[in-house]
Amino acid sequence: VAALSVLGLPAAAAAGPDVTELGPGNADFPLMSATLIGETLWIGSRNLAPARVIGYHLPTGEVTATVELPTGNFVQGSAAQGGVLHLGVTDAPGEDNLYRYDGTLTALGNVPGADVRDVAVAPDGTVYATGRQKGRAAGPGLYAWDPATGAVTEVASPAPNATQGRAVAATATHAYLGVGSNLAGGGGATRATLYAVERATGAVTDITPPDLRGDTIVRRITVLGDDLLAVSTEGAPAHVALLDPADHRVLRAFAVPGTKSVTNFQRRGDTLWFTSTEHGVLWRHDLATGALDQLAVPVPDGNSWGLGRLGDTLAGVTEGGTAWTLDLTTGAVATRDLVEAGAPAAAQLGMSVAARAGRVYVGGNGSIALHDLAAGTVRKLPVPGEAKDTVILDDGTLYLGVYSSQGIWRYRPGADRVPVKEAALPQEQNRPQVIRWDADSGLLLLGIQADTTGGGSFVTYRPGSGLPTVHPDPLGPGQLVRAVAVGHGQAFLGGDNARPTGPRGDLAAWDHRAGRELWRTATDLGAGVSSLAVLGNTLYGLTVNGRAFTVDLCGSRRAGFTPVIGRRADLGAPAGTNPRLLVNGGALYGISERSLFRLDRDTLAATVLVEVDAEWYSGARLAADENGVLYTLRGRELIAVRP
Numbered sequence: 001v002a003a004l005s006v007l008g009l010p011a012a013a014a015a016g017p018d019v020t021e022l023g024p025g026n027a028d029f030p031l032m033s034a035t036l037i038g039e040t041l042w043i044g045s046r047n048l049a050p051a052r053v054i055g056y057h058l059p060t061g062e063v064t065a066t067v068e069l070p071t072g073n074f075v076q077g078s079a080a081q082g083g084v085l086h087l088g089v090t091d092a093p094g095e096d097n098l099y100r101y102d103g104t105l106t107a108l109g110n111v112p113g114a115d116v117r118d119v120a121v122a123p124d125g126t127v128y129a130t131g132r133q134k135g136r137a138a139g140p141g142l143y144a145w146d147p148a149t150g151a152v153t154e155v156a157s158p159a160p161n162a163t164q165g166r167a168v169a170a171t172a173t174h175a176y177l178g179v180g181s182n183l184a185g186g187g188g189a190t191r192a193t194l195y196a197v198e199r200a201t202g203a204v205t206d207i208t209p210p211d212l213r214g215d216t217i218v219r220r221i222t223v224l225g226d227d228l229l230a231v232s233t234e235g236a237p238a239h240v241a242l243l244d245p246a247d248h249r250v251l252r253a254f255a256v257p258g259t260k261s262v263t264n265f266q267r268r269g270d271t272l273w274f275t276s277t278e279h280g281v282l283w284r285h286d287l288a289t290g291a292l293d294q295l296a297v298p299v300p301d302g303n304s305w306g307l308g309r310l311g312d313t314l315a316g317v318t319e320g321g322t323a324w325t326l327d328l329t330t331g332a333v334a335t336r337d338l339v340e341a342g343a344p345a346a347a348q349l350g351m352s353v354a355a356r357a358g359r360v361y362v363g364g365n366g367s368i369a370l371h372d373l374a375a376g377t378v379r380k381l382p383v384p385g386e387a388k389d390t391v392i393l394d395d396g397t398l399y400l401g402v403y404s405s406q407g408i409w410r411y412r413p414g415a416d417r418v419p420v421k422e423a424a425l426p427q428e429q430n431r432p433q434v435i436r437w438d439a440d441s442g443l444l445l446l447g448i449q450a451d452t453t454g455g456g457s458f459v460t461y462r463p464g465s466g467l468p469t470v471h472p473d474p475l476g477p478g479q480l481v482r483a484v485a486v487g488h489g490q491a492f493l494g495g496d497n498a499r500p501t502g503p504r505g506d507l508a509a510w511d512h513r514a515g516r517e518l519w520r521t522a523t524d525l526g527a528g529v530s531s532l533a534v535l536g537n538t539l540y541g542l543t544v545n546g547r548a549f550t551v552d553l554c555g556s557r558r559a560g561f562t563p564v565i566g567r568r569a570d571l572g573a574p575a576g577t578n579p580r581l582l583v584n585g586g587a588l589y590g591i592s593e594r595s596l597f598r599l600d601r602d603t604l605a606a607t608v609l610v611e612v613d614a615e616w617y618s619g620a621r622l623a624a625d626e627n628g629v630l631y632t633l634r635g636r637e638l639i640a641v642r643p
Contacts, residue, residue: 016609017596017609017610017641017642017643018641018642019610019634019639019640019641020639020640020641020642021634021637021638021639022360022371022373022637022638022639022640023371023378023637023638024346024347024369024378024636024637024638025347025348025350025353025362025364025369025633025636025637025638026347026348026350026351026362026363026364026367026368026369027345027346027347027348027369027378028320028321028339028345028346028348028364028365028366028367028369028380029045029048029054029321029338029339029343029344029345029346030045030046030047030048030319030320030321030348030364030365030366030367031043031044031045031046031305031317031319031321031338032044032045032046032074032075032076032305032319033075033076033077033078033087033305033306034078034305034306034307034308034316034317035078035079035080035085035306035308036058036080036306036308036309036310036315037080037083037085038083039057039058039059039310040055040056040057040058040064040065041055041056041058041306041308041315041317041323042054042055042056042078042080042085042101043055043056043306043317043323043338043343044074044075044076044078044087045074045075046073046074046075046076046319046348046365047073047074047348047349047364047365047617048346048347048348049073049346049615049636050068050069050070051068051069051071051072051073051074051075051089052066052067052068052069052075052344053066053067053069053075053085053087053101054066054067054338054343054344055067056323056338056341056343058310058313058315058325061323061334061336061341062341062342063338063341063342063343064342066343066344067101067105069087069089069099069105070095070096070107071089071092071095071096071097072089072090072091072092072097073089073090073091073092073349074089074090074091074115075087075088075089076088076089076090076115076116076117076118077089077098077116077117077118077119077129077131078119078306079119079120079121079127080121081121081123081125083102084100084101084102085100085101085102086098086099086100086101086108086119086121086127087099087100087101087119088111088116088117088118088119088129088131089116090115090116090117090131090132091115092110093113094110095110096108096109096110097110097111097114097116098110098111098116098119098127098129098145098152100127108127108145108150108152109145109150109151109152110152111129111130111131111141111143111152112133113133113134113135113136114129114130114131114132114133114140114141114143115131115132115133115164116129116130116131117130117131117132117164117165117166117167118130118131118165118166118167118168119168120168120169120170120175120176120221121170122170122171122172122175122199123170123171123172124147124172125147126144126145126146126147126170126199127144127145127147128142128143128144128145128155128168128169128170128175129142129143129144129145129168130142130143130164130165130166130167130168130177130178130179131164131165132163132164132165132183133164135500136157137160138157138160139157139158139159139160139161139162139163139179139190140157140159140162140163140164140165140179141154141155141156141157141165142154142155142156142157142165142168142175142177142195142197143155144175155175155197155202156177156195156197156202156204158177158179158195158204158206159179159190159193159195161181161188161189161190162179162180162181162189162190162193163180163181163182163183163184163185163189163190164179164180164181164182164183164217165177165178165179166178166179166180166182166217166218166219167218167219167220167221167231168221169221169222169223169229170199170223171223171245172199173198173199173200174196174197174198174199174245175196175197175199176194176195176196176197176221176229177194177195177197178192178193178194178195178217178218178219178220178221178231179192179193179195179217179218180192180193180215180216180217180218180233180234181216181217181452182216182217182234182451182452183451183498184451184454184498184499185216185450185451185452185453185454186450186452186453186454186455186478186499187454187478187499187502189454191213191214191215191216191217192208192212192213192214192215192216192217192218192233192234192235193206193208193213193218194206194207194208194209194212194218194221194231195207196248205248207243207248209231209239209241209243209250209253210250210253211239211241211250211253211254211255212231212233212235212239212241212253214235215233215234215235215236215238215239216233216234216235216452217233217234218231218232218233219232219233219234219238219261219262219263219277220232220262220263220264220265222265223245224265224267224272225267226245227244227245227246228242228243228244228245228251228267228287229242229243229244229245229248230242230243230265230267230272230274231243232261232262232263232265232274233261233262234260234261234452235255235260236260236427236428237255237256237257237258237259237260238255238256238259238260238261238262238276239253239254239255239256239262240253240254240256240262240274240285241253242272242287252290254290254292256276256283256292258276258279259276259278259279259281260276260277260278260279260404260405260427261276261277261278262274262275262276262277262283263275263277263304264277264304264305264306264307264316265307266307266308266309266314267287268309269287270286270287270288271284271285271286271287272284272285272286272287273285273295273307273309273314274307275304275307275316276304277303277304277305278301278303278384278385278404278405278406279297279301280297280298280299280300280301280302280303280304280318280384281294281296281297282294282295282296282297282298282314282316282326283295295326296326296331296333298316298318298324298326298333298335299318299320299322299324299335301384301406301421302318302319302320302322302366302384303318303319303320303366303384303385304316304317304318305317305318305319312327312328312329313325313326313327313328314326314328317338318366319365319366319384319385320365320366320367320382320383320384321337321338321339321343321366321367322335322336322337322338323335323336323338323341324336347635347636347637348364348365348636349364349615349616349617349636350362350363350364350614350615350616350617350621350633350636351363351364351365351386351387351388351616351617351618351621352387352388352389352390352400352621353390353621353622353623353631353632353633353638354390354391354392354398354623355392355623355624355625355629355631356392356396356625356626357396357625357626358372358373358374359371359372359373359396359413360373360623360625360631360638360640361381361390361392361398361411362633362638363383363386363387363388363390363400364386364387365385365386366382366383366384366385366386367380367381367382367383368380368381368383368387368390368398368400368411368419369381371638381411381418381419382418382419383400383402383409383419384402384406385402385403385404385406386402386403386404386617386618387400387401387402387409388401388402388403388431388432388433388618389401389432389433389434389435389621390435391435391436391437391444392437393437393439393463394439396412396413397410397411397412397463398410398411398412398413398419399422399435399437399444399463400419400435401432401433401434401435401446401448402432403430403431403432404430404431404451405425405427405428405429405430406421407421407422407423407424407425407468408421408422408423408424408425408435408444408446408461408468409421409422410422410463422463422464422466423461423465423466423467423468424468425448425457425459425468425470426457426470428450428451428452428453429448429450429456429457429459429470429472430448430449430450430451430452431448431449431450431451431456431480432446432447432448432449433447433448433449433456433480433481433482433483434446434447434481434482434483434484434531435484436484436485436486436491438486438491438512440489441512441513442462442463443460443461443462443512443513444459444460444461444462444463445458445459445460445484445486445491445512446458446459446460446461446468446484447459447480447481447482447483447484447493447494448480448481449480449481449482449498450472450480451498454477454478454480454497454498454499454502455472455473455476455477455478455479455480456472456473456479456480456481457470457471457472457473457474457481458470458471458474458481458484458491458493458510458512459471460491460512460515469515471510471515474493474508474510474517474520475493475495475503475506475508475520476495476503476506476520478497478499478502478503479495479496479497479502479503479504479506480495480496480497480498481493481494481495482494482495482496482528482529482530482531482544483529483530483531483532483541484532485532485533485534485539486512486534487534487539487553488534488537488553488556488557489511489513489557490509490510490511490512490518490556490557491509491510491511491512492507492508492509492510492532492534492539493507493508493509493510493532494506494507494528494529494530494531494532494541495507495508495528495529496528496529496530496544497528503522504527504528504529505522505523505525505526505527505528505529505543506520506521506522506523506529507520507521507523507529507539507541507551507563508520508521509556509563518556518557518561519556519561519562519563521562521563523565524565525543525547525549525565526543526545527543527544527545527547528543528544529541529542529543529544530542530543530544530578530579530580530619531579531580531581531590532581533581533582533583533588534553534583535583535586535588535601536601537552537553537554538550538551538552538553538601539551539553540581540588540599540601541581542571542575542579542580542581542590544577544578545577546570546571546572546574546575546576546577546579546592547568547569547570547571547575548567548568548569548570548571548575548599548604548606549565549566549567549568549569549604550565550566550567550568550604551563551564551565551566552564552566567603567604568604569603569604569605569606571590571597571599571604571606572606573594573595574590574592574594574595574597574606574608575590575592575594575597575606576592576593576594576595576620577592577593577619578592578593578618578619578620579591579592579619579620580592580619580620580621580622581599582622582623582624582630584624584628584630584643585624585628587601587643588600588601589609589622589624589630589643590606590622591612591614591620591621591622591632592614592620593612593613593614593615593616593619593620594611594612594613594614595608595609595610595611595612596608596609596610596612596622596630596632596641597609598643609641609643610634610639610641612632612633612634612635612639613634613635614632614633614634614635614636615633615635615636616633620632620633621633628642628643629641629642630642630643
């Protein structure tokens, strides 16, 4: 791959944009589930196309099988019975989203409208599933696949105000459903609730342990023998409850200190093991004494998506593509990169992009891919969660806003071996939407979405301080901060709403040094604000549905300033959904999943430069280096564009 430093500055009079292909943006094996069958850990992929499951053989530490699925994005639901693997996938509208694998892959059917989050198998082979069904009035349902008829039917939908079902389990007599609202929460959305459904009659009973009711969502339900049902939550902190399956009495419930989410149980006798997803901790709980301790941290900050036991060995996986084992006899921990073990690396959906000094960073699940353009190499930098947005300072330091509840991270080339966490944010302020750098004030500016409570925050942070300043709901209750721009000594905020109804599209200006609002206004844009940029005396904006607008900033710091939406334009097809703006060399550029375009600063007309048909997870991103070269994805491939 040719280094762009060799290409130099953009030509003064080019016939059209010069596009250089730089290879896959971020190629890896991100994952979202793991189930142990015999000696093999079956691991489901995340954000790969096609979705796939690999067999990782624990005794040899090698990937021995790969199974591609014809539909889906996340392979999140995973359960086994009798040596047969059962799977559920997301993002398969109107197509099969339940599968069985016994050496041959068989489609079982479709849970209507669902991103399947969990599956479980009853002793008689009935497969239960739940997930997220956006827009369904009845809320998330519990569904069953009948092995006798091959039909998928709705069993129960007891929580119309929950935003998703996250956990299922089954015994001979009952099916269990765990729901809550860790996505699009707030506004009266149902929090963690556990239901028992009598399989013979369909009767539904709320059996939520009292200690769990204030938490966000039920994350896992696991049958651990005839005498124990383990339930875990996402909360602040997370909780674990142990129930008697016979009568659903709560035998014990306890908080797990310092954790956000607990999942992935295993048991042997009176010893219970489980993982906390955001911090990579493996916990041990003594069922006889109630003692709780941290047994190990196999992968620091690794999001855990599976736990199995083979004899005296515990085995698990973390989202960035790492398998680990712990010897219960010696306490020794071993880790293995799944790509090095033979997993098929592939380009994943992009999360973010940033570029400077011959380095381009592309965010994905569990990692940032560092493209060294001069060397023609790509290096994986581990980052827990998802680097939703990134920015590079003049000294080359990369700053990252990381989901979920991971806060602000930093990477200094030549000084940091891997990215390091620099500052935490409040747990509920979990989803960074945008991060910007203001060189004049020396502050990072972040717009945040709060998934569990609704709304969001505006965050300012001085690098190296470790102390971010958080301004909750600066656009009023319910509105997240999707867009941030800086100019004229002010920060400009644009709002959106994760829920289908409620306020959105408001604008505000802040004196970010002083931490105070200068003005705020509702708008008649009719949609959330996707992106903002300042060029000259004008604030330019794009809405999530592809409309451009302007606000004249002359006098915007004066008391009594009234912002007015000026010019407007419907950008149509080029803008797609959730387009974003970038100022580069005195020009305005926009990016969507459809195209890279230039926006005329006077007429707001969009001129398409490159058709990209890009594959991002949270909307398209665009970066420019110090030479004015633009970087984005075409498909899942990184490209450089000299406009």
